[in-house]
Amino acid sequence: MNDTIKMTTPLIAAEAIAKSYAKGEHKVPVLRGAGLKANRGEFISVIGQSGSGKSTLLHVMGLLDSPDVGEVLLQGQRIDNLNQQARDQLRNHVFGFIFQFYHLLPELTLLENVMAPLMIRYSMLEYWRRRHEIRESAMDMIGRVGLGHRIRHRPSELSGGEMQRGAIARALVGRPEILLADEPTGNLDSVTGGEIMELLNSLNQNNQLTIIMVTHDESIAAQAHRIVRLAQGRIQTVAHEEAA
Amino acid sequence: MYKLLLCIRYLRTKYIALASIISVMLGVATMIVVNSVMAGFASEMRDRLHNFLADIVVESRSTSGIPDSRHQLEVVEKAVGKFVAAMTPTVEIPGMITITDPYSGETYHSQVQIHGIDPKGKALVGPLQDYLDSYNPVIEDGKVIRPPLRKPDDPLGWELTKEAAEYRKEVKELTALQVGMSQPQAGIQSPDFDDSEASPDDNSSADSAATSPAPDSENNAAVPGDLFGPPFAGPGQEIRTDPLPARVYVGEGIISYHVEDPDTGRHKKVNTNNPGDDIILATAKTSRPPEVVNFTATIVDTFRSGMSEYDTSIVLMNIEELQKNRGMIADGRDAITSIHIRLKDYDDAPEVVARLKSAFPAGAVNVRTWEEKQGLLLSAVEVETAILNVLLFLIVAVAGFGILAIFFMIVVEKTRDIGILKSLGASSNGVMTIFLSYGLGLGIVGSSAGVAIGLIFVRYINEIETALSWVTGRKVFDEKIYYFPRIPTLVSPWMLFFVALGAIAIAVLASVLPARRAARLHPVSALRNE
Numbered sequence: 001m002n003d004t005i006k007m008t009t010p011l012i013a014a015e016a017i018a019k020s021y022a023k024g025e026h027k028v029p030v031l032r033g034a035g036l037k038a039n040r041g042e043f044i045s046v047i048g049q050s051g052s053g054k055s056t057l058l059h060v061m062g063l064l065d066s067p068d069v070g071e072v073l074l075q076g077q078r079i080d081n082l083n084q085q086a087r088d089q090l091r092n093h094v095f096g097f098i099f100q101f102y103h104l105l106p107e108l109t110l111l112e113n114v115m116a117p118l119m120i121r122y123s124m125l126e127y128w129r130r131r132h133e134i135r136e137s138a139m140d141m142i143g144r145v146g147l148g149h150r151i152r153h154r155p156s157e158l159s160g161g162e163m164q165r166g167a168i169a170r171a172l173v174g175r176p177e178i179l180l181a182d183e184p185t186g187n188l189d190s191v192t193g194g195e196i197m198e199l200l201n202s203l204n205q206n207n208q209l210t211i212i213m214v215t216h217d218e219s220i221a222a223q224a225h226r227i228v229r230l231a232q233g234r235i236q237t238v239a240h241e242e243a244a
Numbered sequence: 245m246y247k248l249l250l251c252i253r254y255l256r257t258k259y260i261a262l263a264s265i266i267s268v269m270l271g272v273a274t275m276i277v278v279n280s281v282m283a284g285f286a287s288e289m290r291d292r293l294h295n296f297l298a299d300i301v302v303e304s305r306s307t308s309g310i311p312d313s314r315h316q317l318e319v320v321e322k323a324v325g326k327f328v329a330a331m332t333p334t335v336e337i338p339g340m341i342t343i344t345d346p347y348s349g350e351t352y353h354s355q356v357q358i359h360g361i362d363p364k365g366k367a368l369v370g371p372l373q374d375y376l377d378s379y380n381p382v383i384e385d386g387k388v389i390r391p392p393l394r395k396p397d398d399p400l401g402w403e404l405t406k407e408a409a410e411y412r413k414e415v416k417e418l419t420a421l422q423v424g425m426s427q428p429q430a431g432i433q434s435p436d437f438d439d440s441e442a443s444p445d446d447n448s449s450a451d452s453a454a455t456s457p458a459p460d461s462e463n464n465a466a467v468p469g470d471l472f473g474p475p476f477a478g479p480g481q482e483i484r485t486d487p488l489p490a491r492v493y494v495g496e497g498i499i500s501y502h503v504e505d506p507d508t509g510r511h512k513k514v515n516t517n518n519p520g521d522d523i524i525l526a527t528a529k530t531s532r533p534p535e536v537v538n539f540t541a542t543i544v545d546t547f548r549s550g551m552s553e554y555d556t557s558i559v560l561m562n563i564e565e566l567q568k569n570r571g572m573i574a575d576g577r578d579a580i581t582s583i584h585i586r587l588k589d590y591d592d593a594p595e596v597v598a599r600l601k602s603a604f605p606a607g608a609v610n611v612r613t614w615e616e617k618q619g620l621l622l623s624a625v626e627v628e629t630a631i632l633n634v635l636l637f638l639i640v641a642v643a644g645f646g647i648l649a650i651f652f653m654i655v656v657e658k659t660r661d662i663g664i665l666k667s668l669g670a671s672s673n674g675v676m677t678i679f680l681s682y683g684l685g686l687g688i689v690g691s692s693a694g695v696a697i698g699l700i701f702v703r704y705i706n707e708i709e710t711a712l713s714w715v716t717g718r719k720v721f722d723e724k725i726y727y728f729p730r731i732p733t734l735v736s737p738w739m740l741f742f743v744a745l746g747a748i749a750i751a752v753l754a755s756v757l758p759a760r761r762a763a764r765l766h767p768v769s770a771l772r773n774e
Binding site: 056059062064065084085088089090091092093097099103104105106107108112116117119120121124170174 | 666668672
């Protein structure tokens with residue numbers, strides 16, 4: 001792993017993360033000292049079998065979960081031990097999440113879903129002041145994922161691929177630095193999944209977006225700069241891909 | 245912002261929540277209807293009590309009264325004159341009425357409160373004229389079956405209406421004929437009664453007729469009985485058809501009863517006696533030891549104050565005759581037992597009461613406002629309303645538990661969405677706010693709907709009552725029982741406000757627990773919930 005440590009501080013680093021879940025009386029260890037670093041603009045795949053702890057690693061890095069042991073560093077600053085409010089703020093400003101099951105809010109239209117992170121970010125007064133700006137940036141982001149004609153639709157009226165594009169738009173509308181993707185193509189057919197991967201790749205290349213993607217699909221994982229293999233809660237290998 | 249948006253969306257899309265809204269709504273509507281009707285009853289009752297009692301009543305401690313009414317009125321005038329709009333002296337004394345059915349001859353007694361009044365003075369302290377039968381039309385099923393016998397501007401007094409006088413003449417002649425046939429030589433001045441019973445009355449009426457006090461002379465001129473001249477069918481003797489000097493307004497409940505018509509099932513009022521008939525009153529003289537005095541009086545009119553306690557027990561009588569019969573007039577000065585006072589502004593009552601108490605010799609009189617005099621009755625209504633409110637509020641509280649259960653369900657259903665919101669950076673407080681404001685929204689919607697339904701129900705309560713009576717086949721609100729022609733209602737804005745506020749508060753309180761649970765959900769476990 002030495003060669004990944006450059007002289008510059010990585011954008012995000014998870015160091016020696018251990019995490020176990022209580023299952024009845026037993027503690028089931030999920031992560032046993034896994035670490036992962038990502039530099040700005042990197043596209044990393046984390047690959048592993050079900051139960052290898054890859055989603056948990058992603059959640060810990062995105063501050064959705066806290067590690068039992070280990071640290072998460074954002075530009076060298078420890079962030080996993082911050083108070084709840086600061087963690088909420090970081091999730092809103094720094095991280096964008098996309099999930100296998102898209103997780104759009106069913107009561108809201110596509111546009112409202114995409115606007116949600118900004119609604120959360122601003123107080124009601126502030127939102128009212130910036131409502132045009134917010135709407136425009138949401139429209140812009142929806143346009144970039146190619147759903148400009150679907151803004152009034154509810155998630156239930158969209159196809160799987162459209163929902164995932166919507167989820168990507170939502171994840172990116174707040175201009176995050178890191179996109180955490182949990183099996184983004186896991187529920188899509190290969191063609192649609194390919195489209196989503198194309199979108200992610202272009203975002204990575206054109207916008208220097210740092211992406212950490214969890215998947216169990218080797219061919220999907222291969223599209224990243226770097227593949228991290230996770231098994232039984234530990235990093236097994238770090239495969240290098242030449243940046244195209 | 246997302247909180248408000250989601251809250252509104254949930255309100256619009258989660259129809260299960262309507263179940264809890266309905267329970268809140270029904271609770272609120274019921275509370276409003278019950279409170280309005282109770283307040284309507286209470287205020288109607290207060291009005292009736294108040295009207296009959298005047299604002300302030302000064303009563304002598306002894307039933308013998310305090311002598312010299314003129315002087316007492318001066319004392320009052322001097323003490324609180326500037327507050328007083330009107331006052332009238334009265335004599336109030338328990339007594340017994342003996343009623344004889346003029347046709348069947350059956351006699352029965354009942355205990356009454358005899359109030360000696362001056363009708364003109366009484367009318368100044370309360371709406372006496374509105375109560376008297378002869379000034380009001382008789383209405384049955386919304387139709388006027390008898391127009392008022394007197395015009396509204398006819399002066400109040402003790403003379404018979406034309407109809408009553410005719411009736412009296414008819415009855416007297418008929419009785420005289422009967423008596424004449426069975427006992428040709430009997431005195432027939434009061435032929436309604438046995439000779440033994442009637443003899444003292446004969447004396448008193450003869451006395452009065454001889455002395456002919458002021459109101460009588462006026463009456464004699466007005467009584468139309470004389471116009472008919474001597475009856476042609478009489479057994480040779482003169483039949484006296486002019487009313488006796490003692491005249492009374494009888495509470496209609498004393499001389500009438502209700503029967504159910506077997507054909508129509510409708511309640512019908514049957515009068516045992518009518519204006520123009522004579523009754524016997526007995527009461528105590530002021531002498532010591534008290535002696536019973538009895539005298540015959542002519543019913544001039546009946547009154548209906550709307551308070552059944554009064555209408556079944558009070559006999560209003562001309563004060564001079566009552567004073568004379570009880571021996572309350574000595575040395576040209578008459579004694580009275582109470583003074584009824586109407587104030588210009590009832591807010592002055594406490595001061596007036598205090599001043600009057602010090603104006604009279606200590607221990608001689610009780611000075612009370614009408615509210616103090618009827619305190620028990622009024623507080624009974626208040627207690628009743630309070631208990632009903634507690635019970636109904638419990639119903640709304642039960643609705644609160646419904647909200648609690650449904651909210652827990654909704655939180656479980658929304659677990660994933662809560663995880664999503666947290667992954668987007670929503671704070672626990674933000675998530676809690678969504679569900680709290682959802683509860684608030686439900687409360688507001690539910691209580692607004694409840695207020696609307698309640699108000700509509702109150703507005704159309706009489707129509708609803710008619711419809712219900714028609715459906716169930718029996719009268720839901722029987723005016724004969726409750727004494728009101730329509731269900732009285734009174735909607736107080738404060739009551740509306742507090743009922744709605746209470747319901748909203750309960751909805752919010754019920755959503756606290758589910759909202760806390762939602763806020764505490766761990767984002768990962770929430771997201772994992774597929």
